[in-house]
Amino acid sequence: MSAASREPAEPLVPVLAVVGVGLIGGSFAAALRDRAGVGRVLGVGRQAATLAQARDLGLIDEVASLEQAAQQADLIFLAMPVGATEAVLSRLEPHLRPDTLVTDAGSTKANVAAVARAVLGERIGQFIPGHPIAGAERTGPEAAEAGLYRGRTVVLTPLEENTSASKAYLTRVWECCGARVMAMDAEVHDTILASVSHVPHLLSSVFMWQVAGAHDSDLRMTLAGSGFRDFTRIAAGSPEIWRDIFLANRSAVLSELQEVKAALGRAEQALQDADGDQLQDFLERAALARRFWGSRSGLT
Amino acid sequence: MSAASREPAEPLVPVLAVVGVGLIGGSFAAALRDRAGVGRVLGVGRQAATLAQARDLGLIDEVASLEQAAQQADLIFLAMPVGATEAVLSRLEPHLRPDTLVTDAGSTKANVAAVARAVLGERIGQFIPGHPIAGAERTGPEAAEAGLYRGRTVVLTPLEENTSASKAYLTRVWECCGARVMAMDAEVHDTILASVSHVPHLLSSVFMWQVAGAHDSDLRMTLAGSGFRDFTRIAAGSPEIWRDIFLANRSAVLSELQEVKAALGRAEQALQDADGDQLQDFLERAALARRFWGSRSGLT
Known part of the structure; x- marks a missing residue:
């Protein structure tokens, strides 16, 4: 979309459809x-109350069906639970205009790409898988905020059928939201996310489950402090969403888990040997890496 | 200390000595x-700059030596790294007045009690081991705040030589700080803390160490989000302090770690079997327990 081809008043996304109007x-x-990057916003969802709330909050202009979204939107953003991707794409596909672009926000990408390819067939070039790395502690439209993606990373895992123009366009749209865009293979994305997101969630949840099941769990909970609070915060996340993430990214999660267990075995051996130097060495490497990450990420 | 025996103007702690004037x-x-619970505050420490800062901040009235603290204080609060307990008690012991009470804030209690018993000998009744469960993300006197212990739990692990009067007095002192006091055996304390504090720290640090050591650690760090931030926050803690905690509470930490590894094995098996029901079951138990804890603890 060159400057010459755009009307002065035409926004980057004339008509946007959002499927799943939560955070x-x-x-x-x-x-x-x-950022004045959108004209009209259509909201699609299963829950009328949520859609009404989104409209009251000014997030969407009107409620629409998937069919209407496919017919009217220039860009369709899928932000419902990733398990519904196949059903949603199946209902969009017959009505999709050839110039409409579809993207998503799912936490795993290889499975989404496979589902999209199966459902969209020859229209697969119109779908660019994506994953904004942005907090999900709060949920629902009332948690939505214009600054959520500012300074955050959005990963796109483009398909070979995507045109350069559509990839450049989607990049501009995310940059308009304040995000940094990175492109990578879906498999690389899934392996990295298994490491920095899925395995921590598994460990946090397993730990919380073990403490809650102990015979003296009441006393344990009473003496739990701020370290426990931080370490277990992610374990409060949606069981359904995380079950689906683990199943969707099973082999990468299992593989990354082996790496963490190997490291744990080395730390455990140092502790068994009461080897203070080795304990301090690994604690120091961890502390330095975490402090460096904290100062760099802007997330601490 | 009955109401009749107290001068109207006499505070609960006429002279307090604090060894280690940090958070x-x-x-x-x-x-x-x-809370007008103290008269004069003596500050003891190795670093002159820290003591001067504590005095400038109004936390202490004057700088003192350990000998002066032993001679003048009614209550001595040990808040330096736990590894220094033996050296500090050895220097206090020869000068300790018979009515002076000593307590500490160390994260492990059986080892502190053993050290105190060895050093203080017949004066052991004057020492009551304690552990305030309060945050330690920030450090130093500038992080100190009057409200740190409000609503927090303080564990005392009294010795059989402690008098009822001294235990009641120390309880009143902590309650004056706004804390809830619980008494328990040192071994119970150490087992519980191994579970809710030391094992999480070990897991968080091991995980951080593993991610930082991966060949693609830069990319991992770039895609790490808020879940990673929370899960790894404790890994930034002091390597020296945590090495000492792990060594001091080695057997309880190793034992609790086995329990967590057994739970991890079950979750891993469910994932290997792609058993969605079992995955969701354990994720649900974890999420419910964490949400319940969060609503009850006031820490979320």
Whole structure:
């Protein structure tokens, strides 16, 4: 889309459809609106109350069906639970205009790409898989905020059928939201996310489950402090969403888990040997790496 | 100390000595001062700059030596790294008045009690081991605040030589700081803390170490989000302090770690079997327990 081809008043996304107007979808709409990057916003979802709330909050202009979204939108952003991707794409596909672009926000990418390819067939070039790395502690449209993606990383895992123009366009849209865009293979994305997101969630949840099941769990909970609070915060996340993530990214999670267990075995051996130097060495490497990450990420 | 025996103007702690005027020691002094629970505060430490800062901040009235603290204080609060307990008690012991009470803030209790018993001999009744469960993300006197212990739990692990009067007195002092006091055996304390504090720290640090050592650690760090941030926050803690905690509580940590590894094995098996029901079951138990804890603890 060159400068010459754009009307002065035409926004980057003339008509946006958001499927699933919660934190992720609502914040996407809010960010584009905040930067005058969107004309009209259609909201699609299963729960009428949530859609009404999103409209009251000004996140969407009107409620639409998937069919209407496919017919009217220039860009469709899928932000519902990733397990619904196949059903949603199946209902969009027959009505999709040839110039409409579809993207998503799912936490795993190889499985989404496979599902999209199976459902969209020859229209697969219109779908670019994506994953904004942005917090999900709060949920629902009332948690949506225009600044959610500011300074955050958005990963796109483009397919070979995607055109350069569509990839450049989607990059501009995310940059309009304030995000940094990175492109990589879906398999690389899934392996990295298994490491920095899925395995920590598994460990945190397993730990919380073990403490809660102990015969003296009440006393344990009473003496749990701020370290426990931070370490277990992610374990409060949605069981359904995380079950689906683990199943979708099973082999990468299992493989990364072996790496962590091997490291744990070495630390355990140092502790068994009461080897203070080795304990301090690994604690120091961990502390330095964490402090460096904290100062760099802007997340601490 | 009955009402009749107290001068109207006499505070609960006429002279307090704080050894190690950082977050823990400084906040103890500040809390007592805030509630008019202390008369004069002596600050003891190795670093002149830290002591001067504590005095400038009004946390302490004057700098003192360990000998002066032993001679003048009614209550001595040990808040330096736990590894220094033996050396500090050895220097206090020859000068300790018979009515002076000594307590500490160390994260492990059986080893502190053993050290105190060896050093103090017949004066062991004057020492009551304690552990305030309060955050330690920030350090130093400038992090000290009068409200740090408000609503927090303080564990005392009294010795059989402690008198009822001294235990009741120390309980009143902590309650004056706004804390809830619980008494338990040192071994129970150490087992519980191994579970809710030391094992999480080990897992977080091992995980951080593993991620930082991966060949693609830069990319991993770039894609790490808020879940990673929370899960690894404790790994930034002091390597020296945590090495000492692990060594001091080695057998309880190793034993609790086996329990967590057994739970991890079950979760891993469910994932290997792609058993969605079992995955969701354990994720649900973890999420419910964490949400319940969060609503009850006031820490979320």
